[in-house]
Structures are given as structure tokens and as C-alpha cells.
Amino acid sequence: MTSDTRSIRATAGKGKAVRERRSQADRSAETRDKVLAAAIRLLHEGGYSAANIKAIASAAGVSLGSLQHQFPTKAKLMAAVVDQLARKRIEAYRAAADHIDDPWKKYGSVFDTTWSVVKEPEFAAVLEIMLARRSDQELRDETGPSFATNEATVKEWVLHLGEQAGDEVRAAEFSRTLSNTLMYGLAMQLAIGFDREEAEELVSYWKSLIRLAGRHPELLPERLRMGAKGAA
Template identity: 40%
Template sequence: MTTAAKRPRRSQADRSAATRAKVLAAARDILCAQGYSGATMHAIRDATGMSLGAIQHQFPTKAKIMAAVAAEFSAYRTHVYTDAIRRGTTPRQSMENLIDANFEMVRRPEMAAVLEIHLARRNDPDLDQEVGPSTRRFDRRVRLWGHLILSAAGIDNDRAYQSLQLLNNAVTRGLTVEFIRNPDMALIDRSIAIWKTQMLELVFGR
């Protein structure tokens, strides 16, 4: 007679990680569906099926949940962008890969969620304080990547690139909003192709 082996109990660290992942996934989904105002602690509680106490043990405030959502997506983007740049065999190709990787984010729910968070920072000092540091770190990384690509191409015009980066951020956020309103990826892809051509020509010439 045999008995089934008992499943090993998960460690406290594993349980905490699973709780964090469940909370962040719920927060992201609610942000996409209902916006920042709809992503309350009670809405997240209901979506996860957890108690409010269990959630607050990991994230004492809504601002900390939102900061974790933003930081997790920044870490993901950092990994994707770094890989895209490394796959380029020339500076122009690295920049092209970076642009492609950036605009792939438009269709991801995390992009819409993080956009909601950044818009809410204007009127929420606690949120701004929590989200600001990781956002600034990510922005510095993007500027550094651009600077390194331009340096490799022998281009010394960092101020011009910073202006293009600002425009690129505006286009990315605008297309994210358009995707939320009308997810017509064929139209969005055509728009991205036009902007990508213009940006590469402005940086590297024809």
C-alpha cells in the first residue's frame, strides 16, 4: 500500500512573492479597465479574493502598489530594450531595434496601466514620491542608451537626441491612448512606421 507524497510547504518568501504577484496583476488589470480612480484598495481586494490585511502586509498603501506596478514594468522594459540594442550589428540597427521594442509596448496592458499611474501623479504627492525615483532611473537609462548608440555612430548631438526622445515618448503615450480607445493595430502600425522612418532619418540621415 502506497501513500501519496506530501507536497512540500511553500516557504514564507514564496508565499509573499505569490501574494505580491497576484496583487500587482489585479492592480494592473483594474487600472486598464477602470483607470486610476477605480483601482482602489477595496477593488484590488475584491479582484484578488484576499483580505485587506493580507494585501496591506505587502503594500501598506495604494501608492506603494502603484509604484510596484510601475517598477515591475520598468524592469521588464529594461530587459527587452537591452536585448534589442545588443542584437543590432550597427548603431543604426540598434536604434531601429530599440524603436521597435519601444512601440511593441503600446499594445501591452502594463503600458496603459503605467500611463494611468503617471497621469495621477500630478494630483497625488504620495504617489509622485513613490513612483518618481524608479521613473527617473529608467529615463536615465534610456538617455544613456541613446547617447551610447550615437557615440558609436560618431554623432555628437546629445541635445538633439534628447529632444527626439521627448517626442518619441509623446508619440508612444499618444498611441497607447489611441490603442485603448480604438485597438486598430493595422492603423497604429502604419503610424509607427511613419514615425520610425522620420526618427531614423533625423538621427542618422537618409
């Protein structure tokens, strides 16, 4: 065997190993995606108790061992669900805002984007996790950092847009909290069968009220009135 032949075979062997490693990484990512999708579906359709590890593995079409290789505990899987929604939410904010030049309209786009995310199955799944945390210490400990980090990221993004639009920070935070409370409540209602058209009507009406209140800062709590500017 010539040195050239040995070199070619060695190179081919390395290429094969790289392809195998890449293939393993691809398979691992595919398994992870299937498990997360199954977990979200079961959380959305049947609630937290229905989304047990065996049921999720079955729905994902993977072995229990493969699932547990990715997520050793249910709590870790639930934290991954929370993180996935947070990434989707930030991506949605940016996608909606990036093509808008006017700072105030860009800031106002947050309302519609939040609602578009909140009414999706992923958000209903996260609501189930939030409720389950009340009585599950392991779940609370495992998902706590995800909830805290993700909320801080979203809040920073939204308030940054508000600052660019000239809204007073405390008033912007108040409006965001109030609107989120309404939309989160509607998301829970939708999960238990609330009429979607009526939900859309309520959100549209609320958006109009927010715009009206923006022209009347005297309606804000007294501590927030100074320098307040409402939604366009």
C-alpha cells in the same frame, strides 16, 4: 537515544525550517505577483479610480490584509507597478539589441522595442498613474523617485547606444523625446479604443519619417544640426 539519532533529527529539523522559510518567501512572492498583475489589469481596463485597494485584492484573489502586508498604501503599490514596467522595458531593450552587431542597427532597434512596450497593458497602467499624480500629492511623492530613476536609466541606455552609433547626443535626445511623445499619445489613444491597425500604420509611417529626417539634418532645430546623424 544515541547521539547519531539526535544529530539526524536536528539536521532534519533544520531542513524543515529552511523549507518552511523558503515556502513562506515563495508565497509572499506569489502574492506580490498576483497583486501587481491585478493592479495592472484594473488600471488598464477601468482607470485609476477603478483600481482601488479592495478591488485589487478581490481581483488578485488575496485578502486585504495580505495585500497591505506587501503594499501598506495604494501609492506604494502604484510605485511598484511603475518599477515593474521599467524593468520589463530595460529587459526588452537588451533582448532586442544583444543579438545585433551593427551599432547603428542596434541603436535603431530602440524605436521598435519602445513601441512594443508602449502598446502593452502595463504601459497604459502607468499612464493612468502619471495622470493621477497631478491631483494626488501622496501618489506624486511616492512614485516620484521611481519615475525619475527609471527615466534616467532608460535615457542613459538609449543615449549610450546612440553614442556608440555615432549620433550626436543632443540630436539623439531630441529624436527620442519626439518619438516617445508620439508613441505615448498613441498608447493613450489605444487605451480608449483607438484602432490598433491604424496605430501600427501611424508608427510605421513615423519611423519612415525619422529615417528620412536622418538623411536631412537641416530639418532639425538649428541648435541641433551640428554633428547630427539620423536613424538608419
